[in-house]
Amino acid sequence: xxxxxxxxxxxxxxxxxxxxxxxxxxxxxxxxxxxxxxxxxxxxxxxxxxxxxxxxxxxxxxxxxxxxxxxxxxxxxxxxxxxxxxxxxxxxxxxxxxxxxxxxxxxxxxxxxxxxxxxxxxxxxxxxxxxxxxxxxxxxxxxxxxxxxxxxxxxxxxxxxxxxxxxxxxxxxxxxxxxxxxxxxxxxxxxxxxxxxxxxxxxxxxxxxxxxxxxxxxxxxxxxxxxxxxxxxxxxxxxxxxxxxxxxxxxxxxxxxxxxxxxxxxxxxxxxxxxxxxxxxxxxxxxxxxxxxxxxxxxxxxxxxxxxxxxxxxxxxxxxxxxxxxxxxxxxxxxxxxxxxxxxxxxxxxxxxxxxxxxxxxxxxxxxxxxxxxxxxxxxxxxxxxxxxxxxxxxxxxxxxxxxxxxxxxxxxxxxxxxxxxxxxxxxxxxxxxxxxxxxxxxxxxxxxxxxxxxxxxxxxxxxxxxxxxxxxxxxxxxxxxxxxxxxxxxxxxxxxxxxxxxxxxxxxxxxxxxxxxxxxxxxxxxxxxxxxxxxxxxxxxxxxxxxxxxxxxxxxxxxxxxxxxxxxxxxxxxxxxxxxxxxxxxxxxxxxxxxxxxxxx
Amino acid sequence: xxxxxxxxxxxxxxxxxxxxxxxxxxxxxxxxxxxxxxxxxxxxxxxxxxxxxxxxxxxxxxxxxxxxxxxxxxxxxxxxxxxxxxxxxxxxxxxxxxxxxxxxxxxxxxxxxxxxxxxxxxxxxxxxxxxxxxxxxxxxxxxxxxxxxxxxxxxxxxxxxxxxxxxxxxxxxxxxxxxxxxxxxxxxxxxxxxxxxxxxxxxxxxxxxxxxxxxxxxxxxxxxxxxxxxxxxxxxxxxxxxxxxxxxxxxxxxxxxxxxxxxxxxxxxxxxxxxxxxxxxxxxxxxxxxxxxxxxxxxxxxxxxxxxxxxxxxxxxxxxxxxxxxxxxxxxxxxxxxxxxx
Numbered sequence: 001x002x003x004x005x006x007x008x009x010x011x012x013x014x015x016x017x018x019x020x021x022x023x024x025x026x027x028x029x030x031x032x033x034x035x036x037x038x039x040x041x042x043x044x045x046x047x048x049x050x051x052x053x054x055x056x057x058x059x060x061x062x063x064x065x066x067x068x069x070x071x072x073x074x075x076x077x078x079x080x081x082x083x084x085x086x087x088x089x090x091x092x093x094x095x096x097x098x099x100x101x102x103x104x105x106x107x108x109x110x111x112x113x114x115x116x117x118x119x120x121x122x123x124x125x126x127x128x129x130x131x132x133x134x135x136x137x138x139x140x141x142x143x144x145x146x147x148x149x150x151x152x153x154x155x156x157x158x159x160x161x162x163x164x165x166x167x168x169x170x171x172x173x174x175x176x177x178x179x180x181x182x183x184x185x186x187x188x189x190x191x192x193x194x195x196x197x198x199x200x201x202x203x204x205x206x207x208x209x210x211x212x213x214x215x216x217x218x219x220x221x222x223x224x225x226x227x228x229x230x231x232x233x234x235x236x237x238x239x240x241x242x243x244x245x246x247x248x249x250x251x252x253x254x255x256x257x258x259x260x261x262x263x264x265x266x267x268x269x270x271x272x273x274x275x276x277x278x279x280x281x282x283x284x285x286x287x288x289x290x291x292x293x294x295x296x297x298x299x300x301x302x303x304x305x306x307x308x309x310x311x312x313x314x315x316x317x318x319x320x321x322x323x324x325x326x327x328x329x330x331x332x333x334x335x336x337x338x339x340x341x342x343x344x345x346x347x348x349x350x351x352x353x354x355x356x357x358x359x360x361x362x363x364x365x366x367x368x369x370x371x372x373x374x375x376x377x378x379x380x381x382x383x384x385x386x387x388x389x390x391x392x393x394x395x396x397x398x399x400x401x402x403x404x405x406x407x408x409x410x411x412x413x414x415x416x417x418x419x420x421x422x423x424x425x426x427x428x429x430x431x432x433x434x435x436x437x438x439x440x441x442x443x444x445x446x447x448x449x450x451x452x453x454x455x456x457x458x459x460x461x462x463x464x465x466x467x468x469x470x471x472x473x474x475x476x477x478x479x480x481x482x483x484x485x486x487x488x489x490x491x492x493x494x495x496x497x498x499x500x501x502x503x504x505x506x507x508x509x510x511x512x513x514x515x516x517x518x519x520x521x522x523x524x525x526x527x528x529x530x531x532x533x534x535x536x537x538x539x540x541x542x543x544x545x546x547x548x549x550x551x552x553x554x555x556x557x558x559x560x561x562x563x564x565x566x567x568x569x570x571x572x573x574x575x576x577x578x579x580x581x582x583x584x585x586x587x588x589x590x591x592x593x594x595x596x597x598x599x600x601x602x
Numbered sequence: 603x604x605x606x607x608x609x610x611x612x613x614x615x616x617x618x619x620x621x622x623x624x625x626x627x628x629x630x631x632x633x634x635x636x637x638x639x640x641x642x643x644x645x646x647x648x649x650x651x652x653x654x655x656x657x658x659x660x661x662x663x664x665x666x667x668x669x670x671x672x673x674x675x676x677x678x679x680x681x682x683x684x685x686x687x688x689x690x691x692x693x694x695x696x697x698x699x700x701x702x703x704x705x706x707x708x709x710x711x712x713x714x715x716x717x718x719x720x721x722x723x724x725x726x727x728x729x730x731x732x733x734x735x736x737x738x739x740x741x742x743x744x745x746x747x748x749x750x751x752x753x754x755x756x757x758x759x760x761x762x763x764x765x766x767x768x769x770x771x772x773x774x775x776x777x778x779x780x781x782x783x784x785x786x787x788x789x790x791x792x793x794x795x796x797x798x799x800x801x802x803x804x805x806x807x808x809x810x811x812x813x814x815x816x817x818x819x820x821x822x823x824x825x826x827x828x829x830x831x832x833x834x835x836x837x838x839x840x841x842x843x844x845x846x847x848x849x850x851x852x853x854x855x856x857x858x859x860x861x862x863x864x865x866x867x868x869x870x871x872x873x874x875x876x877x878x879x880x881x882x883x884x885x886x887x888x889x890x891x892x893x894x895x896x897x898x899x900x901x902x903x904x905x906x907x908x909x910x911x912x913x914x915x916x917x918x919x920x921x922x923x924x925x926x927x928x929x930x931x932x933x934x935x936x937x938x939x940x941x942x943x944x
Contacts, residue, residue, distance in 0.1 A: 079936055111933055118929040199932040206935055213796035214825065214834050344829045348799045364928055472939040 005491060007039050008464040011090050016454030020092055023056040023448055025414055028063075028089045042468040043088065043095040044482060045460045048502060048556035048575040049296055053092030053455035056414040056448065057391065060180070061296040061384070062087055062094050063415075064187040072191050074099070078113035082473045092455035095464055098473045121196050125368055129193065136189050136378045143182045143386045148175045148393035151401065151429045169426030172397060176422055179390045180415060186383040190375065197372040202474055204361040211349055211358075216506050217557075221566040223342045224365055226334035229373035231560055234287040234303070238310055239327045242317030244279050248272040254318045256523030260311035286382055293535045294554055295380025298411045300535070302385035312522040316543065325545075334567065373563065394418065401425055402438035404445045412448040413441070459578060462490045462500070499583070501551070501576035503596035504562030509549040509571050510601065513587045515580055530591055532583050535561070544568050549591035551579045551598050565593075573598050604646040604693035607700070608639050608778075618643045620717025620774035625910045632887055634880070635906050638704055639712070639778030640697040642748050644719060646690045647772050651681055651752060659756065664765040670758045677756040682749055694748060694777075695741040701779060711737045711780035711847065713908075714747030716754060719772055736810065736854045737780055737847050744777055751775045781906050782847065785868045786811030786897035787821055789877060790913055791885040797916040799891060801834055802826045802878045806869050808859050809844030811895050811908065818856070819843055822867050826878040833874065838867050873898065876905060884910055891916065 008030045013020060021029055030038050050062060070084020083099035101107055121128060149168040159165045166174070201224075208215050245251040250273050253266045267273030284304055292309050293300025303310045317327060342362060349355050395410025403421055404410070410418060421437050428435035467487060476482050514529035516522060522543060525531060531547040535554040544550075544564060555561050555574035565572035571593030573579075579598060583589060588601040603618070611619050611627025619627065623641035630636045658677055662670060702710050714735045733754035735747040754760070755773050787806035792799040805814050805821040813819045820839035827834050841864045848855040869877070877896060884907070885892050891913040897906050926934075 080933060081936055081939065107937070111937075114933055115927075115929045118932055119927060122928045196932075199935065200928070203928075203931045203935050206938075212798045212800040214793055214798040214801045214827070216827075216830070216834070219827075219830055341829055345800060348828065350799070360928070361931070470940050472936070472941060474935055474938070474941050477941040 004466040005042075005463040006461050008043060008088070008090060008095070009035055009039055011461075011464070013091060014454050014458040017091065017451045017458070019447070020451050020455060023092070023412075023414060023451065024054075024059055024089045025416060028059065028087065030088055030090065038088075039465055041097050041465050042471075043097050043464040044476075045462050045464075046087070046094045046096045047460070047462075047577045048559075049294070050094040051554045051575060051577045052297060053452050053458075054089060054094065055298060055411045055452060057411040057418065058297050059089065060183065060415050064184050065190065066096075067184060068188045068191040069195070070099075071188065072195055077117055077195070078110045080107045080111040080114055090464065091458055091460065092452065093458075093460040095460075097465075098471065098476060100472050118196070118199075121193075122200070122364065122368070129371060132189060132193055133378075136186065136383070139182050139186050139189075140378065140383050140386065143179065143186075143383065143390060146175055146179060146182070146390055148172065148390060148397065150397055151425070167430075169429050172394070173419070173422045173426055175390075176394050176418060179387060179394070183383070183387040186379050186387075190379045193368075193371050194375055197368045198475065200361070200364045200368045201372065204365045206474070207357065207361055208345070211354065212345065215345075217503075218506050218566050218569060219341055219345075221563070222334075223338050223345070223362060224369055225567055226331055226338050227366065227370040227373075228331075229370050230377040231373045232329065233377070234290040235313075237283045237287045238313045239317050241276075241280060241283060242314045242321055242327070245276055245314070245318055246321055248276050250276050251318045251322065254311075254315040256315060256319075258315075260307040263311060264307075289382040289385045290377070291381045291385055294559060295376070295384040298388045298391070298408075302381070302389070305385075305389070308518070316522060320545070373560070376560070391418075394422070398422075398425060398437070401429070401435065403435070403441045405442070409441075409445045412445045412452075463487070467491050499551075499573075499576050499579050499598040499600075501573040501579070501596050501598065502555075502557055502562075503593055504555070504557050504559070504574040505550075505565035505570060505572035506593045507549075507569070507571035508590065508592045508594065510588065510590045511548045513551075513583045513585060513589045514547075515583055515585045517580055530589055532579050532589075534580055544570075549593070550574075551576060551583070551589075551591055553577055553580055603643055604649070604690050605697035606641050606643060607697070608636065608641065611641060615641075617719060618645070618774065620644070620719050620776070621911065622715065622717035622909060623774055623776045624717075626776065626778070626907075629884065629887075629907060629910055634884065634887075635904065637779040637781050637906050637908070638701060639776060640701060641717060642694055642697070642775040642777060644772040644774050646693070646748075647752055647755075647774065649687050649690050650684055651755075655680060655684075655756075659761055659764075662761055662765045664762040667758070667762075670761050670765075674756050674758040674761055678753040681753040681756060686745070686749065691745060694745050697777065698741040698744050701777070705779055709739045711739050711782075712744055712747075713776075713778050713780050714738055714744060714751060715776050715778070716751045717774040717776045719774060734812065736812065736845075737852065739852060743852070748775045748777070778908070780847075781897040781908070782900045783810050783897035784808070784900040784903075785873075786895070786908075787814040789881045789894045789896055790891070791881045791894070792891045792913060792916055793825060794913075794915065799916075800828050802828060802881050804869070804874060804877055804881075805839075807839065807841045807844065808863065808868055809846045810854065811897055812854075813843060813845050813856070815895065818845075822869065824867075824869065824874045826874060828878070828882055831875065831878075833871070836867065836874075838865065840864060841868060873905075880905060880907070888912065 009032065066085050066087050073079045074083035081101045083101060085096050085098055087094055087096045101110065149171045151168050151172065155167060160167065205220055208220055245254060250267060253263050264277065267276055288302060288304035288310065290303045291300045292303065292306060320327060346355055346358055349358055391410060392407050395407035398410055398421055399405065399407045413421060421441065424435045424437045509530065511528055511530040513532050514525050515532045516525065517534060525543045525546055527546050528548050529546065530549045530551060531543060532551045535552055547570065549570050550561060550565050550572040552561055552574045553576055559574055562572055562574055571591045573591055573593060573596050576598065583600060590599045590601055606619060608623060608627040609630045611624050612631060613624050613628050615627065616624045619641035626636050626639065655677060659673060662673060702708060716733045733751050735750060738744050738747045752773065785806055785808055787804060788811065790803045793801045793803050804824040804826065807814050807819045807821040814821045819842050821841065822837065822839045824836045825834040841859050843856050844859050845854050845856050881892065881894055884894060893911050893913045894907060895909040897908055898904065899906065
């Protein structure tokens with residue numbers, strides 16, 4: 001075996017990104033004071049969830065998730081040999097490592113806690129999902145209603161004197177803190193049931209791989225497919241809106257390349273058009289809280305805030321409907337296929353004991369796995385979109401008080417710095433003096449924009465530190481797709497002309513690449529193209545019938561794009577980090593969905 | 603009962619006709635495409651060699667290789683020179699004539715192969731029980747082939763094996779119409795490498811399947827999913843040579859395969875599918891994974907099964923998953939550990 005990967009303390013800062021460390025909290029940086037323990041561990045780049053350099057504020061999406069994953073794995077469920085995940089930021093990118101338990105006595109003790117707790121969850125799944133939904137809904141409702149006050153010249157008499165409310169400076173700080181807490185609370189809920197859904201899936205997955213070593217991911221997926229999830233609902237709404245446009249005779253307004261502003265303006269001039277707009281408004285809530293990304297970056301706006309994506313999708317659906325296409329998901333076919341495939345694998349098992357286990361595991365998987373899809377709408381899309389918008393409101397208050405030029409600039413401060421800035425502002429406002437932040441933040445925000453631009457050009461190495469002797473956490477292999485071969489390739493510094501990502505849907509296809517960085521370009525996709533895009537969020541669905549393979553910068557094996565690609569049976573490589581930079585439209589590429597590599601052929 | 607046609611044989615006839623012929627008979631009765639043929643039964647073997655030969659090989663020391671070799675050579679010479687009783691020779695000639703009549707070919711080419719009596723497949727695979735003589739024409743050549751098969755019963759390895767393990771005495775011989783194979787090979791109704799019972803592995807090369815069975819060529823290989831009914835993967839082999847009928851000298855000859863044929867797969871996707879579906883049907887018929895030999899006829903593009911026997915390696919090894927509650931299974935997933943080992 002090789003000596004290992006690049007030492008995390010020897011990673012060079014790319015030119016122009018000097019001082020990147022000041023964007024992140026001290027506890028997320030590699031620290032020379034504990035160098036010996038940190039450099040002797042295995043760290044891998046979590047490009048699946050965090051494929052871009054992290055804006056300072058957005059680091060909360062990682063922090064909030066790892067607060068919860070470790071809580072549940074390590075301290076609630078007491079998984080016998082696996083604790084939580086540690087993360088660090090290097091040149092703006094997120095690296096993670098898994099903490100494991102090796103003492104056999106401790107593993108045994110943890111197991112005795114694990115078994116009854118996990119058993120309780122699986123046995124009471126439906127009740128617990130219902131409880132989860134109530135808890136999530138309550139926080140979403142509170143987040144939506146959260147008032148972010150502006151700072152008036154003189155406080156309102158009624159509010160402060162008669163109603164005895166807190167001052168606007170106090171309420172502003174409290175609203176911010178509450179938003180952070182609600183987001184963190186949503187993320188605690190994020191992993192309560194998700195880890196168990198994955199546990200059921202991975203157990204079934206492992207059973208099938210043991211019984212059928214050659215079984216493909218796609219067949220595994222097909223045995224579970226055909227369920228309805230909340231994540232499909234937003235896309236269904238777009239289909240309904242497309243159908244409504246045809247019904248009202250305004251479908252002519254939806255033409256490729258036309259901006260949504262133009263379409264809306266044209267629709268506003270007729271009764272039929274106005275009816276369609278009413279329909280749009282009626283269907284928006286809450287489905288247009290769908291993010292254009294995967295819910296980990298502030299700049300992936302919700303559909304409601306960036307209508308380009310839903311309008312491009314509606315335009316695509318209108319065209320398909322005009323051609324007589326059936327837009328409904330072929331649920332009957334999926335269900336028929338899943339029954340046939342499951343029955344045939346079942347028949348091939350060696351005996352009745354194995355068939356009984358297969359039935360139990362598959363039954364559980366079908367029962368609990370839809371949550372692994374549905375939770376995304378509530379946490380990563382609805383909740384996260386609301387949260388970032390609430391922070392935008394805070395940013396607007398800071399911007400109007402001169403902390404930086406634009407409300408969006410708030411995302412160049414980390415979560416603790418925003419808190420400090422609000423203290424600064426609250427004090428200064430109360431004192432009637434200019435805030436220090438008005439001179440402190442503008443140059444720093446400007447500098448951080450430069451740093452992030454420089455970091456975006458850097459390619460993070462897939463792993464840092466030492467080659468692990470052994471990894472006992474199955475999710476590292478089964479969800480992140482890290483394998484011993486991959487580690488060897490990384491340690492050997494194998495680069496090649498390939499672009500590595502996660503093998504999300506099997507098969508090998510060669511074709512002409514169509515790089516679509518912006519949803520407005522969705523109309524340029526031609527039949528048989530290989531789609532190369534930053535993210536394949538659910539509303540990219542209209543292009544799936546056209547394309548031959550999908551490649552994305554962002555996403556993992558459990559991402560929506562991966563699941564849809566498997567339903568369509570097309571190869572997909574996701575989470576490449578930089579495919580949209582390396583590949584140009586017109587390049588011939590080979591997409592290998594079995595190994596997770598994309599090769600530019602010419 | 604020295605000679606019995608395949609179509610009259612079933613699995614109960616293994617003691618009489620050996621496993622190979624009994625399986626071919628059973629497949630014929632079940633409607634599978636098996637080239638017609640007949641079994642020369644153990645009674646014929648007994649009538650020729652039993653009395654005065656078997657006592658020569660009694661009490662041999664399996665460790666004493668030199669003695670075994672010497673005795674084997676002596677006995678083989680004896681068997682090949684023994685007069686075949688007239689009623690046995692007549693029965694074989696008659697069987698051959700009926701076969702010619704059945705298929706409507708004058709002096710049809712036949713393959714003559716030993717057909718092990720032992721039930722145990724390990725017995726069947728030891729040396730000496732696999733003698734095969736190809737492309738024999740005419741009753742006399744067929745009879746000569748049968749005698750050489752009988753003689754092979756007494757080769758040194760076979761003697762050593764029987765001295766050590768005991769095992770059924772006597773053998774049967776299968777005489778089967780020879781398919782003029784354009785492509786032939788073997789098929790396992792599970793993946794012999796991974797043991798996956800949901801896949802079918804096919805090795806194929808040009809000409810008769812003997813080059814694939816004997817490892818004389820690197821065949822094309824195809825792995826087919828029974829469930830998705832698609833190729834899981836395939837690999838084009840070098841297919842260096844092919845074994846075909848020798849029109850001048852009789853028997854077979856081995857010749858190089860032209861380069862343009864070597865570089866492309868010898869089976870079309872539809873042929874792989876047909877073969878796999880046939881394999882699956884045989885597997886269902888016997889209720890267990892099968893090890894099959896097959897050939898595709900040069901002129902008519904028909905697929906024939908030449909041999910079927912149970913797969914034995916993975917049948918004994920198949921993993922049984924852990925029982926228990928869901929929580930215990932999820933715990934086992936984690937506790938398995940070593941998901942990634944350097």
